[in-house]
Amino acid sequence: MPQNETIRDLGLDEYKYSFVTDEKPFFKAQKGLSEEVVRQISAHKGEPEWMLEFRLKALEIFYAKPLPDWGGDVASLDLNDIYYYLKPQDHMERSWDDVPQEIKQTFERLGIPEAERKILAGVGAQFESEMVYHSLKEEWTEQGIIFESIEDGLKLYPEIFREYFATVVPPQDNKFAALNSAVWSGGSFVYIPKGVNVDIPLQAYFRVNSEQMGQFERTLIICEEGAQAHYIEGCTAPSYTSDSFHSGVIEIIVKAGARFRYTTIQNWSHNMYNLVTQRAMVHENANMEWVDGNLGSKLTMKYPSCYLVGEGAHGEILSIAYASDGQHQDTGGKVIHAAPRTTSQIVSKSISKGTGRSSYRGLCKVYEGAVGSKSNVECDALLLDETSRTDTYPYIEIDENMSSIGHEASVSKVGEEQLFYLMSRGLSEQEAMTMVVRGFIEPIAKELPLEYAIELNRLIELEMEGSVG
Amino acid sequence: MAEGTMTGDTRTDTESAPAAGADAIARGLASYVRSVYEPTLLTRLRREGWKTFVDTPMPTRKAEEWRYTDLSTLEPESYVPVTCEGERLPVERLPEPVREAMESDRDRAGVMVRHNGCLEHLRLDSALEAKGVVYAPLEEVADHRPDLLERFLFRSDVAPMEQKLWGLHAALLSGGYFLYVPAGVDVEHPVHAFRYLDQEGSVVSTHSLIVAEAGARVTCIDEYVSPDLERESLSLNGVEIFGADGATVSYLAVQQYGRGVKHFSMQHSNTGRDSTLNGFNVTLGADLARADVTSHLEGEGARSEMLALWFGDRNQHFDHHTLQHHEAPSAHSDLLYKGALTARSSSVFRGLIRVAEGAQLTDAYQTNRNLLLSPNASAVTLPNLEIGADDVRCSHGASVGQVDETMLFYLMSRGLTRKKAERLLVFGFFEEVLERIPGEGVRSRIRSSIETKIQAR
Amino acid sequence: MSDFRTVARLEDVPPGTLVPVELDGEKIVLAHVGERVYALHDQCSHEEYPLSSGELVGDQVTCVLHGARFDLETGTPRALPAVRPVKTYQARVEGEEVQVRIG
Structure with a gap:
């Protein structure tokens, strides 16, 4: 290539x-x-x-x-x-x-x-x-x-x-x-x-x-x-x-x-x-x-922030964190809805490996008067080792009833079934694991300029070396 | 009354308050302890609690746990501790709401009524008594079975930010019960306690200690009721539940105090190997209600279900803090807290799933849903995760919103008024929690209380 | 609409200062800039902190807690993290007295 x-x-x-x-x-x-x-x-x-x-x-x-x-x-x-x-x-x-x-x-x-x-x-x-x-x-x-x-x-x-x-x-x-x-x-x-x-x-x-x-x-x-x-x-x-x-x-x-x-x-x-x-x-x-x-x-x-101060303003935060041995990624985002019909979305993906720790910390605040505002937050954390750690600390403060706010988060390890399936298709465990991690970060990688996206994938591959066995 | 009063030095500076307030409480406490006969075990626990209270600074809003509920305005010394003198009231002279409630549930294994902290009524099924079940006031157990009580009372692992009030609760203990179910005993019907408060400007501090030995099964209900009070009263409450291997405990707390009450409930369940706890909290009353609900999943395969509902109106402030503490592998916890708010009421939910290192194969879920029914209501939700093991399935979800407009229009198109349609949607919202509440009588009383609140909108 | 009422003596509000006063239980901060005295609700709209412990910068007041700034005339926020205005009151100098009208 x-x-x-x-x-x-x-x-x-x-x-x-x-x-x-x-x-x-x-x-x-x-x-x-x-x-x-x-x-x-x-x-x-x-x-x-x-x-x-x-x-x-x-x-x-x-x-x-x-x-x-x-x-x-x-x-x-x-x-x-x-x-x-x-x-x-x-x-x-x-x-x-x-x-x-x-x-x-x-x-x-x-x-x-x-x-x-x-x-x-x-x-x-x-x-x-x-x-x-x-x-x-x-x-x-x-x-x-x-x-x-x-x-x-x-x-x-x-x-x-x-x-x-x-x-x-x-x-x-x-x-x-x-x-x-x-x-x-x-x-x-x-x-x-x-x-x-x-x-x-x-x-x-x-x-x-x-x-x-x-x-x-x-x-x-x-x-x-x-x-x-x-x-x-x-x-x-x-x-x-x-x-x-x-x-x-x-x-x-x-x-x-x-x-x-x-x-x-x-x-x-x-x-x-x-x-x-x-x-x-x-x-x-x-x-x-x-x-x-x-x-x-x-x-x-x-924690990159969007202060949505004008009607109809939109804020979006896509966050990806990779914490390997000795690293702590305490990241996330803040959205402050201070005007009517403002909308926001936060998507956070984190991967913790070895002794790494990744924490999502976020704020979604809707002021009274920000009618018709909508916010949606999704956090997914992937844990690769039994020593790795992840935390989720969202703050959701809502003072306006005419608004709709949702937050979802999940934590998982790489699924045995997923690995098993990929390995049955001829991939080594290492390759299967890397593929799962790549799939996990895909929604954010695709938002990056091409050269960064490819580089991110390469980096993940390097980081994943020796992660199995 | 004057002797028992804690109204000593009025605080001006909240920072230097503990020392000044401490004196006043010490005086009140000394007179309280003198006025009742008390076994040494309780006196010792009281003094230990007292020491914790004095040595611990009052949490400020800078502490995460107290960020949305301001404790600095709480002045424990401004309340008069309740005292119990004179004879017990016969059942027919118990306060009306208590009698009504007692009549609504027929099948009960045991009943206890406390009026301003004082024991008025106590009954336990004699067949259960014969099987070794104990349902008795703490002071009585402390007298006859101090060894048993000492194994459990105030033995829960209390978080640092809860210790100030936990200490105060122990120091001012004004009554509590011990429910003990020996190994293998299945208590079919609920054991039901009523706590009625109508003493103006008082502080009442109640405790529920529930122990289910291996394989035992029991359902326990605590209800809190008061009329509207002119002078504010303070209600402190501690709950400790110990479920040994394979035990099943269902616990329900229903708080329906009137105006003029601040209620702080601190609930700790300790769940052993393959043991199950089903915990319910219903918060409808008081001006300020705070519940700290901690589930310690200590044994492998332990299960904890945590459910709550609240409906706030006027300027009520409800604050629910939960901890699902997975200390052992293969345990399962599932939390669902749902609240509706109207008028100028506000609520806080702060829940944490903590998975300790090594607690592999944990399944933990947490959901908080909030319905805002008026422009001036506000909700804060903080669903937190701290995950230290990798082979886990954990998720949380939180939402804040209004009633579903589409559903509302659909119902209105079917001829319902907006108010009726909203009522239906609010009940629909609560239904998944309501339907799991044990005890038909108490469930229907909760429904009618919610109904009253909706009608009053 | 109520009348102007005296809340302070002018000599107690020197130019370039912020002075907290109370009127009918309303907490008010007076700001003396040049020839004028302004009156605002003495609470930052961001985290309920008294503006009177902040500082004057030109025709704006800065909250000392997180640096939010407000226009003295209109109460409009001029710097984050505040996003909502602070209430303002009519204020005037009558001889040696500072007067404010609320409600």
Whole structure:
């Protein structure tokens, strides 16, 4: 399969991306978190005064908020043992040729420019704390689309930026949103003008390379009325013995009649704490979809949310989690129905293997007055070993009687009969098991762009190796 | 009365409350303990409960278990513990609702009536007595068979967030019964207890201890009734059920308190090898009713069926917490909780299926359905799973919605008024739970209570 | 419609501050911005937290608990996680007194 050869180069499986690039950073802040570090970040970015004030305020909020006492074991992450800011070069490139050789090699091994040439409308690449590359195809620039690093968004479009920034995820929202607000660096600023339909995806790639590195990207996306776009992010890092930390904040505003899809394929190394706040505000008759694939990391806590604030808004969350030995995927989604005739759907599939643990955590809230709202939640968990574990924690809060809300969840192991049947058709036990798991994730895999879907299947195959016997 | 009062220091600051309230309760408790003769076993359990209560902080809404029911407004010291003095009332002088209820079910193996915690009436089929069945007040058993009582009383594994109230319940214990069914004995008819409360501003704390030895079979019904009260009363209740190997216990609690009552029921069933528990809860009364229903499936092949229904009106708040704890392999549990809400009432269902490591071949199901009949009613449902074994079949489902419009229009097209059609659909909704309730008399009384609530809409 | 009634002395509501007051059992937060005093129901529509412990940012009030923001004039939410408005009341300054009209 020649197609598979190039796809393999995208490097989603951990055997491919475990390499380390020999970096020579332009600037590296001292280890640990302090007001000084926050001031340094702001100074290096040449920010306006209000942003520095925003950061310092957020730092106070971060110190004041307690760690969550639910979800995964966050307490074992030593927040003082992390580098909060590492600037790989002194400016961002718009031409791939100008990106420093070492960093370029990293992304070439991950297949980024190649992917861009083939299928994407625009590509951003973040290395450590900064976007090192950001480009948008000319045809889209002409239509008024903005696809910039978040820093350039603030510099070049200060008014739009300030109007929306932190209105979807304020720093007070949770401890890690506060942390991100204090030390944010990198991420994308995306603006899709009214009525523009970007029919091929925009993609951002996030790479953490150094040991004990913290990455705090911040993305702000505004999808104007009737516009359409799809944004994909992929994340990888090499494995170290010490822990790394990724805590992003994604804010999306989907205006009336617009459609937006945000896809994450997270394949961080197994020493990564991945604590992310992703939230969209969805207006009248707009449509927001989160496709969330969590395969890597040591602990992920991530619940993409749709705040359905306009009549007829629709939110959809497709979530797939794979937890193998030592991993805890605490994922799910939130839908908040705050306007009449809003609809939502959450489909979650998780697989736990070895000592892995996957937890679904979700919220469905219907406010009084959100008449005619409908929500449906389905969670399926597959357990592969007697040591693996799964939990389901949905919160359903309904204040409107003229609504209809359903939630179903099931837990199962791979059925003996299924295996027996497949094996009677000549498959080995290993192959049969893999086929069952593939079938299980199929409803979500088919929502992924082709190359990711194939890669996901490949990854499952690799993970399943040695799972039998 | 003054001596028994707990109305001591009025709390202003809920955070520092336990110490201040503790004093007042201690005084009330001391006088209560002095006023009744009590065997040492109960006094010891009372003091242990008391210590737990004092040492445990009052749960706040920050605790998941108490997120939707605010305990900070509960002031245990503001209620007067009930005391029992004087003679028992003859049956004909029992409160009207109790007599009516007693007459509605003819076939009973035993009956007990408590009025404000005090024993007024007790009867057990003499044939059963001859077979070694015990149905007696806790204090009596503590006197004659302390060894037997000590094996079971307050022996359930109580979750940390339940301990504050469990401790208070033990400390203020104002009566309870012990039902003991020896191995192999089959008690054909239900054993029925009525608890009637009409003392204004009081706290009553009742306990039901049910033990079925190997292969025994028994059905047990507890009913809670009161008129509307002017000054709020507090009802605490503990239930412990122990089913030994192969035993079958059916347990039904029907709560139909009037206004002005807060009711906290903590129910623990412990089910042994191949033993079956059928548990039912019917919640219709009180302003605030909270039930913590825990099923410990301790023996291989244990089975637990958990059913409940509630109908909330005015500003009633019902909070049901359940745990299906699969501690042994090959056990089966099935939960179905259904609630309808009208006016400004609200309900919470929080249910957890927990499958321990090694509890292979578990079958566990959990369903919560909510019907919202008015724009101001609200429901919260939290069906949780924690699965630590892989060879299991577990699922849960939850829904919140209104009566089926299509059905409604169909019935109305057949000439029914909207109100009548709705009534029919509400009963249709409850039917799968109602039809499994043991005891024809009690079942029809539940139906008519629901009927009254529907009519009052 | 009831009348304006005095709820505070102006000197007790300095510019740039949020001050909680009560009128007929209604919890109200006064916000003094520039020349104007605003009055809102003193409870965030997200999780029932008092807005008076929040902070003023321009013509908006931010709830300290999760960062929800509301327009002082209309009570409209301006930042998540709040999605519903907060009730506002008519307020005016009469000489040295702050007056509010409820109901």
